[in-house]
Amino acid sequence: xxxxxxxxxxxxxxxxxxxxxxxxxxxxxxxxxxxxxxxxxxxxxxxxxxxxxxxxxxxxxxxxxxxxxxxxxxxxxxxxxxxxxxxxxxxxxxxxxxxxxxxxxxxxxxxxxxxxxxxxxxxxxxxxxxxxxxxxxxxxxxxxxxxxxxxxxxxxxxxxxxxxxxxxxxxxxxxxxxxxxxxxxxxxxxxxxxxxxxxxxxxxxxxxxxxxxxxxxxxxxxxxxxxxxxxxxxxxxxxxxxxxxxxxx
Amino acid sequence: xxxxxxxxxxxxxxxxxxxxxxxxxxxxxxxxxxxxxxxxxxxxxxxxxxxxxxxxxxxxxxxxxxxxxxxxxxxxxxxxxxxxxxxxxxxxxxxxxxxxxxxxxxxxxxxxxxxxxxxxxxxxxxxxxxxxxxxxxxxxxxxxxxxxxxxxxxxxxxxxxxxxxxxxxxxxxxxxxxxxxxxxxxxxxxxxxxxxxxxxxxxxxxxxxxxxxxxxxxxxxxxxxxxxxxxxxxxxxxxxxxxxxxxxxxxxxxxxxxxxxxxxxxxxxxxxxxxxxxxxxxxxxxxxxxxxxxxxxxxxxxxxxxxxxxxxxxxxxx
Amino acid sequence: xxxxxxxxxxxxxxxxxxxxxxxxxxxxxxxxxxxxxxxxxxxxxxxxxxxxxxxxxxxxxxxxxxxxxxxxxxxxxxxxxxxxxxxxxxxxxxxxxxxxxxxxxxxxxxxxxxxxxxxxxxxxxxxxxxxxxxxxxxxxxxxxxxxxxxxxxxxxxxxxxxxxxxxxxxxxxxxxxxxxxxxxxxxxxxxxxxxxxxxxxxxxxxxxxxxxxxxxxxxxxxxxxxxxxxxxxxxxxxxxxxxxxxxxxxxxxxxxxxxxxxxxxxxxxxxxxxxxxxxxxxxxxxxx
Numbered sequence: 069x070x071x072x073x074x075x076x077x078x079x080x081x082x083x084x085x086x087x088x089x090x091x092x093x094x095x096x097x098x099x100x101x102x103x104x105x106x107x108x109x110x111x112x113x114x115x116x117x118x119x120x121x122x123x124x125x126x127x128x129x130x131x132x133x134x135x136x137x138x139x140x141x142x143x144x145x146x147x148x149x150x151x152x153x154x155x156x157x158x159x160x161x162x163x164x165x166x167x168x169x170x171x172x173x174x175x176x177x178x179x180x181x182x183x184x185x186x187x188x189x190x191x192x193x194x195x196x197x198x199x200x201x202x203x204x205x206x207x208x209x210x211x212x213x214x215x216x217x218x219x220x221x222x223x224x225x226x227x228x229x230x231x232x233x234x235x236x237x238x239x240x241x242x243x244x245x246x247x248x249x250x251x252x253x254x255x256x257x258x259x260x261x262x263x264x265x266x267x268x269x270x271x272x273x274x275x276x277x278x279x280x281x282x283x284x285x286x287x288x289x290x291x292x293x294x295x296x297x298x299x300x301x302x303x304x305x306x307x308x309x310x311x312x313x314x315x316x317x
Numbered sequence: 318x319x320x321x322x323x324x325x326x327x328x329x330x331x332x333x334x335x336x337x338x339x340x341x342x343x344x345x346x347x348x349x350x351x352x353x354x355x356x357x358x359x360x361x362x363x364x365x366x367x368x369x370x371x372x373x374x375x376x377x378x379x380x381x382x383x384x385x386x387x388x389x390x391x392x393x394x395x396x397x398x399x400x401x402x403x404x405x406x407x408x409x410x411x412x413x414x415x416x417x418x419x420x421x422x423x424x425x426x427x428x429x430x431x432x433x434x435x436x437x438x439x440x441x442x443x444x445x446x447x448x449x450x451x452x453x454x455x456x457x458x459x460x461x462x463x464x465x466x467x468x469x470x471x472x473x474x475x476x477x478x479x480x481x482x483x484x485x486x487x488x489x490x491x492x493x494x495x496x497x498x499x500x501x502x503x504x505x506x507x508x509x510x511x512x513x514x515x516x517x518x519x520x521x522x523x524x525x526x527x528x529x530x531x532x533x534x535x536x537x538x539x540x541x542x543x544x545x546x547x548x549x550x551x552x553x554x555x556x557x558x559x560x561x562x563x564x565x566x567x568x569x570x571x572x573x574x575x576x577x578x579x580x581x582x583x584x585x586x587x588x589x590x591x592x593x594x595x596x597x598x599x600x601x602x603x604x605x606x607x608x609x610x611x612x613x614x615x616x617x618x619x620x621x622x623x624x625x626x627x628x629x630x631x632x633x634x635x
Numbered sequence: 636x637x638x639x640x641x642x643x644x645x646x647x648x649x650x651x652x653x654x655x656x657x658x659x660x661x662x663x664x665x666x667x668x669x670x671x672x673x674x675x676x677x678x679x680x681x682x683x684x685x686x687x688x689x690x691x692x693x694x695x696x697x698x699x700x701x702x703x704x705x706x707x708x709x710x711x712x713x714x715x716x717x718x719x720x721x722x723x724x725x726x727x728x729x730x731x732x733x734x735x736x737x738x739x740x741x742x743x744x745x746x747x748x749x750x751x752x753x754x755x756x757x758x759x760x761x762x763x764x765x766x767x768x769x770x771x772x773x774x775x776x777x778x779x780x781x782x783x784x785x786x787x788x789x790x791x792x793x794x795x796x797x798x799x800x801x802x803x804x805x806x807x808x809x810x811x812x813x814x815x816x817x818x819x820x821x822x823x824x825x826x827x828x829x830x831x832x833x834x835x836x837x838x839x840x841x842x843x844x845x846x847x848x849x850x851x852x853x854x855x856x857x858x859x860x861x862x863x864x865x866x867x868x869x870x871x872x873x874x875x876x877x878x879x880x881x882x883x884x885x886x887x888x889x890x891x892x893x894x895x896x897x898x899x900x901x902x903x904x905x906x907x908x909x910x911x912x913x914x915x916x917x918x919x920x921x922x923x
Contacts, residue, residue, distance in 0.1 A: 433665075
């Protein structure tokens with residue numbers, strides 16, 4: 069059994085079929101990209117995995133456990149952390165506070181009205197470590213709302229990582245960014261993948277990012293699975309080429 | 318030492334003012350009761366702001382819990398036990414229990430809808446207070462009871478006819494309540510509340526049960542609200558059913574905004590401004606002072622939305 | 636006993652019709668502008684007092700026709716110069732603004748027309764009981780019900796058949812798209828506010844004939860109107876109408892059996908609805 073097992077899922081909005089019978093198996097430690105032309109149902113597919121939308125048919129399982137009926141915040145507790153297409157951070161808090169909150173939540177302190185003395189040191193270290201890994205040290209005390217797009221994204225990714233997830237889901241991590249920022253974010257994701265062998269699923273439209281990061285790629289078109297394979301296989305796939313060319317023409 | 322003073326300058330100033338308030342009031346020609354009102358209504362506004370400003374939840378029905386605290390203490394002293402402290406406890410428990418029960422019905426709502434549900438719920442208690450004449454005194458309010466001196470065994474605290482003593486009695490509970498709220502806001506739990514204010518969706522996707530946290534914040538807020546209401550009743554030896562009417566809820570909200578919702582002390586400052594302003598208006602335009610209160614609401618919204626502390630902070634930042 | 640029950644049900648229906656008129660207007664404004672208009676009761680009072688002032692000059696029918704229109708015009712002005720300035724800001728500010736306006740309206744009417752209650756003359760032939768046995772069934776009461784029915788029917792027609800109504804409904808679902816399609820959202824919200832205030836003014840004139848004129852008539856109906864919205868379901872006009880009538884009748888019936896609880900009962904109903912069907916009787920889940 070695969071680590072993340074998406075089996076034949078569909079989503080209907082009334083008569084509109086947004087996702088139609090898609091399956092995807094992601095192994096532990098794999099970086100999987102989901103791509104497709106506009107309107108391919110990528111975001112809907114992503115929301116079916118995270119539980120933002122209920123399934124019409126099919127089944128999603130994480131590490132052998134069926135996720136049916138489990139709401140998004142419980143899925144997070146089970147180790148499924150995510151970021152959003154439009155960055156979701158705490159704008160009027162500093163970067164350090166942004167990271168500190170998930171670190172404390174991960175330590176099970178979200179209901180504690182006192183910080184246990186023996187945890188103070190270790191948690192501070194953990195916050196510092198995440199700030200450093202995210203390349204945020206120089207801006208740790210600035211308000212997150214004032215940062216550039218790329219830095220906000222890095223902050224959001226480190227917030228997700230602070231939860232010690234078993235799988236990281238990234239929804240268009242470089243959406244709306246210039247080349248430099250795109251490169252920096254892609255490098256950060258790559259490092260996380262390499263160094264901690266994190267299982268990652270990302271929806272992405274920037275092909276350079278996808279081919280640079282992904283071990284395997286799933287291609288969707290009009291809500292249906294079109295192809296799946298390594299970057300090399302996908303590049304060579306004629307159906308994919310025509311779908312993209314057709315989509316752009 | 319110097320660094321400590323610098324970091325806590327505001328705290329030091331506020332506490333110095335609060336501790337010397339009765340003397341300051343005499344010096345500027347005010348009276349002690351006005352100072353007590355500032356402290357008690359300031360506690361109410363800070364309690365509301367725990368939910369409104371620090372958790373980001375639009376509650377417009379907090380007068381109900383203020384009023385429940387007031388009736389709790391009044392009814393206890395009148396019918397059960399001639400004890401100021403027991404009455405105070407009863408008032409707080411009454412408010413907290415009501416909030417705990419109503420909480421689950423409303424925490425799924427957000428924004429203006431939450432405001433509407435909270436303010437409507439508050440009316441139940443108003444109508445109980447007004448219609449249950451035999452017990453509550455109905456429209457005329459609950460009279461024929463008064464606070465008592467407190468005998469601690471080794472010493473006696475005289476509160477009857479001693480406005481200055483009562484001021485420090487109220488200030489003691491204010492200090493305890495405010496210290497607890499400040500400690501909570503600095504704790505991991507408090508940071509999660511701030512996180513909900515900042516970005517509810519992100520907080521949910523940190524694995525937090527947001528509705529439960531809002532319920533907890535609501536409960537804390539309403540409990541301290543009831544404490545303030547109980548102190549208010551003890552100060553006046555009287556409970557007015559209008560203290561839980563819906564318009565009173567709006568007045569608590571305007572105190573928060575007037576002082577600055579994002580600042581911890583803001584609501585206290587707002588309450589002080591409001592109390593002085595109301596005292597002044599009701600002496601100048603006695604019959605129509607409410608019209609001018611309304612005008613203050615409009616003016617604050619249009620010209621002063623960040624409140625006193627917000628404006629102060631912006632100026633020092635520049 | 637039967638007569639007493641019928642009397643209270645009839646009374647409840649009439650009060651419920653007021654609540655419904657108020658609640659529908661509130662709900663329209665809330666859905667499109669995300670504003671709780673706490674001053675709605677104040678507009679009701681303005682409508683009532685304007686009718687009182689106009690009647691000597693234009694007669695009962697002229698007052699009935701003109702007062703709501705004038706009230707609506709005041710509403711359009713208030714929206715344009717005050718309320719529209721806080722759109723897009725934290726909803727807290729719009730609530731405080733209308734809250735302050737509610738205070739000003741109540742004291743303002745007291746200032747202009749005095750605090751004591753004033754008589755409002757309804758044509759005497761309308762006040763005749765229609766039956767000896769059911770003395771409470773006056774022509775005025777039936778007339779009120781008929782007028783409310785016409786107003787609500789007219790509103791439903793506007794909402795479902797006219798371009799303005801369709802735009803308002805589309806705007807409550809997705810304001811951004813409507814604005815991208817070239818609809819002037821400012822004007823739309825202004826007109827929508829005016830429609831809501833027209834209904835409040837109409838309720839005011841009718842209430843003046845039934846309940847008499849007092850500066851507090853507005854403040855006493857606004858909370859039940861909120862309850863009507865919550866019970867009926869925000870966003871559903873039919874639900875809101877139903878909610879208003881329901882709480883009116885429930886309140887009337889409770890008045891027969893346990894008079895002191897006649898006001899509180901509607902809040903108990905609200906609690907039950909929130910417990911069993913949080914979105915309201917005809918509301919859709921997930922919108923609020």
